Amino acid sequence: PTRYFPFGFLILPFFDVVWIYWAFTKGRYRLSKPVLRWFIFTSIGFLAFYIYGLTIFWYEFLILFIIPTRLGIAYTAYHFATIQHPDGVKWDELPFESTNLIKGREKNLFVRSLLGQGYHAMHHFLPHVPWYKYHKVWDLGNNIFSRQPIPERPVFGKLERNAREIFLKAKEKEISHLNVKIAGIKEVAMNIKTYYLEPTEGKVLPEFSAGSHIDLNLPSGIKRSYSLVNPPYEQHQYQIAVKKEENGKGGSKEMHEKVRIGDILKISTPKNNFVLYEKPKRFILIAGGIGITPLISMAHRLEELDKHFEFHICAKDEKEIPFTYELKNWSFAPMVEFHIDMDGKSTIDLPTLLSKPDAETLIYVCGPKGFNNWVLSNARDLGWEKHQLKQELFSADAAAFTPPKEFQVILRKSNKTITVPKNLSIIDAVEMHDVSIDYSCLQGTCGTCVCKVIEGEIDHRDAVLSEEEKLSNQKICLCVSRAKGDKLVLDL
Incomplete structure (x- = not known):
């Protein structure tokens, strides 16, 4: 209808007729039992529907059924198909831009009647999720979906006819890499330095979510991934922590020995494979060694959300824990507990800590492979469900970047x-x-x-x-x- 505004709206009460006609004449189907059943029942339904109008009850049929259902179909077609779909934009090409959110949704009575409007986005983001699970998926990932570039539009009015071209041009302008300046370097633990990265152009850096990392290009050509340590609401700088490994592959040694304040380095925009799902009521964060870095960012975010959480930090020696002073003085310090090894064994009491599985709690673990396996194995044995256990493996020298190949x-x-x-x-x-x-x-x-x-x-x-x-x-x-x-x- 927007293509032929405003006359196109006249077809809304009969969109099902138009759609069925298109399905029979232009639809491409593979012959199968479900498709055959659909064609048979659709044909029978429409024939019965209109044959009834030829009986002596045609007037009642018109007043009590035809007109109300046509008005209902027009309303449904408008709020579900028309106003929520930018013209020409396909979900498999631009999933986040393929549905609109309606401006004024908190006040406008019409918009408030669009039941499940937020869930409608799930139809595009994850089209193969069953419709009855939309609400659950939206709740689980709302903090992620709400940050995506979902376009907004008013309830009434003409849409842009070239929406697809507008969105594609905007995508082309999006940056995937940027240059940053090393604004500061500070030793925060034995063999661990934190680096403060500031933008060389503009006043702010791209926003990021808790658990994110960046790919950093070193002067030698080596690429390494490092977690962002600072709170997600900070955009004036990124902060990473690097542990020097003498037996590593060279990335950490180059960072410690050759990178200086004032150097310009190329980094990727933040990526997140260790997502903090913000819906649960309680969180248990467990860090092993340098694996503490993404969890610090999560702790800042959980405090901002006023969520209940525990932050357990395991290390061989307190001297090896980065940001010890800050962890003891940040506002979430009461949630932090240190577990220092004794006689070569960790002092964290996992059977007690994880003794009461709770459906409203998530466990986040980050550390070396053996540490993660040990924590998660204990959690599973104590009855925690798989979906409640989130982990990120953290090698001492951050993982090398391996581009995909054919x-x-x-x-x-x-x-x-x-x-x-x-x-x-x-x-x-x-x-x-x-x-x-x-x-x-x-x-x-x-x-x-x-x-x-x-x-x-x-x-x-x-x-x-x-x-x-x-x-x-x-x-x-x-x-x-x-x-x-x-x-x-x-x-x-």
Whole structure:
């Protein structure tokens, strides 16, 4: 209707007729039982609907059924399809821009009647999530979705006809990398320095969420990922902490020995693979060594939200804990508890700390692989559910950046060989060859797309499979993981 404003609105009461006509004449379907049933029942329903109008009760049928339902259909079509969809924007191309939020939604009576308007966005963000789970997904991820570039528009009025082109041009202008200046360096623990990064252009840096990291390009060409330590509400600077490892791969040594105040370095915009889900009532943060860094940012955010949380910090020696003075003096200091090893063993009492599983609590763990496995194993044994346990592995010398490469997937059941370009996921490439795959989150967090691997080495990039499953090399998350070699043979 917006394309032919205002006359296009006249078709709203009959949008179902237009849609059914389009479905029968231009729809592209694969012949299957569900499609066949749909065509049969739709045809029978419409025939019965209009044959009834030819009976002696046609007047009652018109007044009591036809007119009310047509008005209801017009209202539904307008608030669900028309005003919430920018013209020409598709969810698979621009998922966050493919639905509108309506201005004045708190006051306008019409807008308040748009039941589930916030959930409507889920239809675009995660189109394969069942409709009856929209409210749950929205609640779990609202702090993430609400920060996305969802366009707004008034209740009435003409939409931009070139919305897609406008959004695409805006995307092209978005920065993925930027230059920052080393504004300060401070030693915060034994062999650990914190670096203060400030913008070289403009007054603020791109915003970030708790748990985020940046990819940092060192002068030698080495790329390393470092968690942001400072509160998420700070945009005048980024703060990272780097532990010097003599036996590392060189990144931490170069940071400590060669990077100086005033140096200009190239970094990526913040990314987040360790998301803080803000809906639960209580949080338990457990850090091992330098794994404390993303959890500090989370602690700042939880305090800002006035959430109840505990912050447990484990280390071999107090001298190895960064920001000790700050942790004892920040406003959330009462929530912090230090656990220093004795006789080579951690002093944290996990059986007591995790003895009472609670559905309204999330556990966040960050540290070396062995530490994470130990904490999470105890939590599972004590009855905590898998979805309540969040972890990020933290190597001493931050993980090296490994850009994706092209490879092939061989689908054993479908008898197809498909090339997966470096800029596409396995799911994207496979679906382009008409092979259907069940999936949901597209972020490696739900497990819907897990598939059996018959042959080939896997580059695991998900947060679903356990360490044992990853080491077995028998399962893969098709939405994010890739091949380490040139090919994978899948049971598809």
